[in-house]
Amino acid sequence: MTSGGRKRRNIEKVALQIVNESGDEGILQSDLWKLIGVTSREGSRIAIRLEKKKLIRREREYHSKRWTYRLHPIKKNHPLLPVIDSPCIICANNSKCSVEDVVSPLNCRKLIEWVLKTG
Numbered sequence: 001m002t003s004g005g006r007k008r009r010n011i012e013k014v015a016l017q018i019v020n021e022s023g024d025e026g027i028l029q030s031d032l033w034k035l036i037g038v039t040s041r042e043g044s045r046i047a048i049r050l051e052k053k054k055l056i057r058r059e060r061e062y063h064s065k066r067w068t069y070r071l072h073p074i075k076k077n078h079p080l081l082p083v084i085d086s087p088c089i090i091c092a093n094n095s096k097c098s099v100e101d102v103v104s105p106l107n108c109r110k111l112i113e114w115v116l117k118t119g
């Protein structure tokens with residue numbers, strides 16, 4: 001697998017982890033993209049890929065005067081740690097972390113270790 005492919009798999013895994021943790025309420029996709037630091041375009045692609053793999057369910061929702069999607073987990077019994085344990089929540093670099101920046105979730109050792117530990 002190319003390093004780009006590996007990075008994409010890692011970010012998909014993080015996104016899936018967070019959706020799985022969202023429980024019955026699910027999570028608005030825009031909130032998820034903010035958490036993992038991807039653009040809405042990239043995020044939509046991730047959501048579509050996860051839905052095609054039948055790992056999540058997307059539901060249309062009218063929110064803040066526009067149509068968007070809420071993402072729901074499909075596997076509800078997966079033994080995962082709460083998302084509150086994510087290193088991003090307390091990370092000092094959170095506000096400047098994005099896939100397009102030098103500080104990126106795609107090469108963050110802390111995040112990858114957390115995902116591997118919980119997945």
Ligand code: SF4
Pocket residue numbers: 087088089091092093094097098103104105106108109110111
């Ligand atoms: S640097 Fe790592 S831990 Fe910090 S916000 Fe980015 S992905 Fe999360």
